[in-house]
Amino acid sequence: MASCAALPTSAGRPSRSGADMAGGQAGPELIVRRAKIVTLDPRSTVAEAVAVRAGRIVAIGGDAEITALAAENTQVIDAGGRAVIPGLIDGHAHMDREGLKPVFPSLAGCRSIADIQERVAALAARAAPGEWIVTMPIGEPPFYFDVPECLREKRFPTRRELDEAAPENPVYIRPIWGFWRHTLPIVSVANSLAIERAGLRPGMAAPASVKLETDATGALTGAIFEHTYMPVAELAWFRDMPRFDHGHRADGIRRAMRIYNASGTTSVFEEHGCAQELIQAYQAVHEAGDMTMRAHLVFSPSWSHVAPGTETRQMQSWAAGLGHGGLGDDWLRVEGLYAELGMDEENRLRATAAPYTGWAGFNYDHGMPRERAVDLLCEAARQGIRGVAIWLEMLDVFEEVNRRVPIADRRWVLGHLRTATPDEIDRIRDLGLVMTAHTNRYINKEGHILREKLGWERENEIAPLRSLREAGVRVGLATDNTPTTLFHPIWQAVTRRNRYTNDAIAPDQALSREDALRAATIDAAWVVCAENEKGSIEPGKLADLAILTADPLTCAADDIRDIVAWKTIVGGRVVYDRDSEGKDVAS
Structure with missing residues (x-):
């Protein structure tokens, strides 16, 4: 069974047409009209208005057609011609860190x-x-x-x-x-x-x-x-100085959600893994009804605290919570297991602070020797638990697992895309892996270093977004927290701009604007096995929308990075309003 199979899906269920709703059905709770609705559906449909009821999209179409559906209590937002896109999905967010910075x-x-x-x-x-x-x-x-x-x-x-x-x-x-x-x-x-x-x-x-x-x-x-x-x-060494506590982490998540919402982000994927103290903070925010961001958390194991010889039994005990889609709902889900090779002296020292994790939010002792990692990931595969990793060195580990327990239909994750050769891209495709890209680092900050190391003749191996897309590999964009806006990675995917040389790194790997938006929406939804729930503006899907300050399809290329949300809507509810909350929230 595919690890993603148990995640809830609703797109494809029949949706009400405008005629059905006008013929006695309850009217929408929200309509966004006079807009450029960039649906990012398979047909690249552009509409003028969208209607929402019970947290889901019920209709899209022309302005007059959708506006006519309004009932007495329908909230109507006049977008004034602004672009509306699906809510952005950050594939490697570390969102909680942003909220800890004021502590x-x-x-x-x-x-x-x-x-x-x-x-x-x-x-x-x-x-x-x-x-x-x-x-x-x-x-x-x-x-x-x-x-x-x-x-x-x-x-x-x-x-x-x-x-x-x-x-x-x-x-x-x-x-x-x-x-x-x-x-x-x-x-x-x-x-x-x-x-x-x-x-x-x-x-x-x-x-x-x-x-x-x-x-x-x-x-x-x-x-x-x-x-x-x-x-x-x-x-x-500084063991007795003040540290982040549970209250800091929970309040930090609340602060961070608002900051990420301000640039149109409505979902985050924490693929680097979350330690128990971070999961508990998310749970507290969720239980309080304060979530304005959908969060998909991968579990970060602490192998130092698992008795030697009991790792397989521990994996089996995790299956009910981490496997077959994990546990949670549309707002908060814990699913998948983070895996990494090795454990150096530095991580051993960091791990002595456990259960405290500092800025990380993940456990430092999550690494294993290669052969043990293969054995444990094979058991994870048997239990329906998705393996998640962030370094390309894990590709051959995943292949070894696949030789023992097939994972090719399970969307295991290989994140933090740095470089990949044509052969590695073929292997990634053949395993059915999904990926996330770290353009903030490997294009904008270190692209010139990688180009010097590889040589100009191998430049197209640097963050090869176009090659992966053409190979059929789904890649989601990510911020890694700094900066918090996904419009920087979108801009980097389009322009390939390096901050030190100001030239384009591997320009042949640039994505079109629409494909870059897809990498931050529907392709990222594929990474979290939720493409039937979010990532495009289609009837039946969750009503997660971002009304933008500029149109990313037509504005000057270098202006893409400065786009923020005018309003952000999650589940049909406005969670960020630039006019009322101010213009300095997004960082």
């Missing part, structure tokens, strides 16, 4: 060490002696580019300079989550009391990727340089 005080706007000292001193004035002061990183969100060059001194503050600002408090300036910027190192700074609380000392054992900076006398300066994208120091 700790920001250092945005600091242009010198004196500015940082002033910000820290103000926090210390409100804190009790001995109370931790923890801030967000130095630099400007969301990317934190050009640090410490953004400071007048072109260097990081020292422990002594932070001591001057807060002599009675431990101070820790957090590092960035490295995937926001995609350049290393990531750097945190601690003052003397924080260093003492963490038990740091010169020459102490540390992973090779982590350097505790010392001055000419051999004393710690307070700066911690980490040549790894995911912080180790704060998880392994």
Whole structure:
């Protein structure tokens, strides 16, 4: 049985025509009229109006035809000629992180060490002696580019300079989550009391990727340089400083949903996996009736906490919750198992913080030796659990699983598309895999590096979106949280623009505007096995719509990235209104 088979489907059920509704049926609850309805259905239909009832689309058509269906209590939105598209589906969102960013005080706007000292001193004035002061990183969100060059001194503050600002408090300036910027190192700074609380000392054992900076006398300066994208120091050593708790995570999801809604996103897929603490936060938001975003979560296992020799039995116990479509509803679903190879020293240290996961939201000890991973994924396949991975190295693992237990009809997921050769594309197609692409990184930020590494003659292997599409492989676009808008990946898929060289990376792999929109809607719906429920504007489907500030099919190409939602509708309900909520919500 295909792993996707148990997901609910409704498109294809008969829908009411305008004549049926006019002949005594209840009228629609919502009509969007005077619009350019870009349905992205198989015929590429463009309509003028859409009608919604009970959270689903009941009719599309001409403006006069659909408007005539309005009843006394029908809400009518006049789109004023704006483009309306299916709600966007983020294939690798890490949405929760966006809502966590305000938890700790920001250092945005600091242009010198004196500015940082002033910000820290103000926090210390409100804190009790001995109370931790923890801030967000130095630099400007969301990317934190050009640090410490953004400071007048072109260097990081020292422990002594932070001591001057807060002599009675431990101070820790957090590092960035490295995937926001995609350049290393990531750097945190601690003052003397924080260093003492963490038990740091010169020459102490540390992973090779982590350097505790010392001055000419051999004393710690307070700066911690980490040549790894995911912080180790704060998880392994700063154990007693404030951390994200359940309330932070639940409230953060509420904040993040609004931000993602503001750019027209209505669904997220968390393919990198979710630890129990994140799943519980989503469940709390769902139970409170606060969801404005549909979330499909993949489970992140913590193998360190599974007794050796019991992994297969554990997999079997997960089958009822993770297999055959998983558990949940149209708003929140948990389905599938994240898989990764190996477990390095850094992840072992990060995992000592469990069940706390920091920014990640996934468990750090989800990796397994290759042969064990193959065995466990074979058991997952037997139990109807979809395997989900994000690195191309997993392709041959999936093939080995398929030789033992067929998975070719089960839409296993291979995400974070970086590069793929023509042979690898054929193998992906033959396995029936679905994919997500990470254009923010591999086109916009690192495309030039990949081109230099591969050579111009192999440029078309970089994020080969067109080749995959022509091979029949469904690929969904994704933000990876930074920035939160899917219109950046849509723009990148169309223009292939690199931020450092300002030229196009593998321009032959560019998608048409319509195909790029499909990659962020109906193709992404295929990734989560929900193409019959969402991803296009068709009768019977969920009424998830984005009314946009500009038309992505006709605006200047470089203006695509700046498009946001005028209104966002999820399940027939307006969840974001730019006119009433302001213009600075989307990041």
